[in-house]
Amino acid sequence: MRLSRGRLTAVGLVVLALLGFVFLRGPTPAISIKAETIQSFGPVDVTNTMLTSWIVVIIIVAIVYLGTRRRDLVPRGFQNMFEAALEAFYNLVVSVAGEKSGRRFFPVVATIFFFVLVSNWLSLFPVFNVIGLVREDDHGFVMEQTDVGPLPLSWVALSGPGNLSADSIDEDDADAEEQAAAARKDGKIVGELIPLFRGPNTDLNTPLSLAIVSAIAVESWAIASLGIGYGKKFFNFGGMFRGLRRLDFGLLFRGVIDAFVGFLELVSELVRLISFTFRLFGNMFAGEVLILMFTFLTPLVFTIVFYGLELFVGIIQAFIFAVLTLVFGMMAVAHGEAHAAEGEHEEGSRAMAPEAQS
Numbered sequence: 389m390r391l392s393r394g395r396l397t398a399v400g401l402v403v404l405a406l407l408g409f410v411f412l413r414g415p416t417p418a419i420s421i422k423a424e425t426i427q428s429f430g431p432v433d434v435t436n437t438m439l440t441s442w443i444v445v446i447i448i449v450a451i452v453y454l455g456t457r458r459r460d461l462v463p464r465g466f467q468n469m470f471e472a473a474l475e476a477f478y479n480l481v482v483s484v485a486g487e488k489s490g491r492r493f494f495p496v497v498a499t500i501f502f503f504v505l506v507s508n509w510l511s512l513f514p515v516f517n518v519i520g521l522v523r524e525d526d527h528g529f530v531m532e533q534t535d536v537g538p539l540p541l542s543w544v545a546l547s548g549p550g551n552l553s554a555d556s557i558d559e560d561d562a563d564a565e566e567q568a569a570a571a572r573k574d575g576k577i578v579g580e581l582i583p584l585f586r587g588p589n590t591d592l593n594t595p596l597s598l599a600i601v602s603a604i605a606v607e608s609w610a611i612a613s614l615g616i617g618y619g620k621k622f623f624n625f626g627g628m629f630r631g632l633r634r635l636d637f638g639l640l641f642r643g644v645i646d647a648f649v650g651f652l653e654l655v656s657e658l659v660r661l662i663s664f665t666f667r668l669f670g671n672m673f674a675g676e677v678l679i680l681m682f683t684f685l686t687p688l689v690f691t692i693v694f695y696g697l698e699l700f701v702g703i704i705q706a707f708i709f710a711v712l713t714l715v716f717g718m719m720a721v722a723h724g725e726a727h728a729a730e731g732e733h734e735e736g737s738r739a740m741a742p743e744a745q746s
Contacts, residue, residue, distance in 0.1 A: 401689055408688035417517070417680040418528075421673070423591040424582045426521065436520070436583050437591035444506050444588060477501065484711075485718050493717050496605045500598060501710035504589065508672060508702030511587025512695060517680060524579040526568040527559040533577045542577055589672040589705075592665065599664035602713040603657065610720035618720075622657075624650040660716070664709065671705050 423435035455470030463471050477498055482490035510516075522531065522542050531542040557567045557578060568578040588594040610618045620626070624646045631640025675698045682691045 404688040405686050405690075408686055412687040417677075417684055418580065419677055419680070421592070423586060423593070424520075426582065426584065435591065436586040437588045437594060440510070440516075440585050441507070441588040441594060443585075444503060444510060447506055447510070448502060474498070481714060484714055489718065489721055492609065493714055496601075497710045497714045497717075500602065500713055501706050504598065504668070504706035504709050505703055507588040507594070508706060509699065511585075511590070511672070511676065512679075512698055512702070513585075516585045516587060517583045517676070520584040521582040522577060522579045523582055524577060526565050526578065527557045527561070528578055528580040529556050530571045531577045531579070531581075533575070544581075587672055587676055589668050590676050592669050595665045595668040596661070598668070598709065599661045602664060602709070602716075603661055606713065606716045606720050607657075609717050613721045620650070622650045622654040623647075664712070668705055668709055671701055675701055 423437040425433040425435055426439060427434045451470065455467055455474075458467060460467060478490070478494055481494045481497055484490070485493055529544050531544050533540060533542045557564050557571075561567065571578050607618075610621075625643070627643030627646050628640060631637070631643045675694075679691060679694050679698065682694055
């Protein structure tokens with residue numbers, strides 16, 4: 389009896405899952421929210437996310453250089469792809485913000501989008517969270533070691549039919565020191581793996597930095613549109629002081645309401661920083677943990693599915709971060725233009741009042 393193509397596929401997936409579970413399981417992943425320190429220079433700690441962030445910057449600079457070095461009138465090859473991607477994103481920004489504001493917003497919005505996108509997709513490479521330095525201790529992974537030329541090389545042995553999990557020593561074991569001493573006697577090394585590469589957005593500092601840059605850009609656009617008077621959006625105490633000076637209870641009440649609304653506006657700006665930060669950090673850190681756990685459980689099947697999911701999540705999160713920056717910038721500029729128009733209207737009314745009286 390012939391098996392259908394669907395059944396053959398299902399059987400193949402089951403076989404791959406069993407083979408991966410038996411022969412390719414690595415150590416239980418150590419999940420750390422805080423970025424690991426690779427090297428310290430005095431009070432400055434260089435973490436693996438800092439290293440990866442600079443790699444992302446170098447990649448983006450290289451892409452821009454390769455895409456603009458020739459500037460042919462009729463672009464071909466890589467230049468064609470580069471210009472098509474940039475033009476598509478520029479048209480999106482202009483369609484949302486208009487030509488004038490779009491040209492002003494585009495550099496910041498595009499930089500945020502492509503930095504987040506490259507960071508998210510680069511962190512899916514298999515070398516992330518896998519290779520790194522070893523911090524020796526009496527607990528952690530039991531690793532094989534050898535010398536490759538002048539460099540020492542350490543790795544964790546994969547699972548096998550007789551051992552379905554990689555060797556490790558738990559910190560809570562009463563005989564942890566004895567186990568570590570026995571492993572070292574056999575020529576092995578015991579300790580913690582410090583990943584050399586880790587996704588920048590899985591470190592809370594990177595999304596927070598991007599959120600601060602976004603907020604500074606939005607507020608600078610608003611100040612450029614309205615001037616220093618934009619600060620009255622947050623600190624609007626003029627009506628309250630006028631009510632106190634004139635002993636006008638109605639004016640005082642409206643001034644208190646205006647001051648309270650300004651306080652709420654200030655709080656909303658701070659809450660925006662928090663929402664920007666934890667949305668990006670939460671999605672990317674959860675995706676990293678998900679891939680690590682499924683790599684440990686079923687290396688050959690479900691991990692591939694979640695890699696595809698993370699490709700989609702990576703571009704969605706970059707798009708959301710960039711477009712929200714664009715939308716908030718539009719709101720700030722619109723707020724400034726509305727206040728400017730209101731001020732011109734009031735000045736015109738004052739100028740017409742004496743003429744009406746005469």
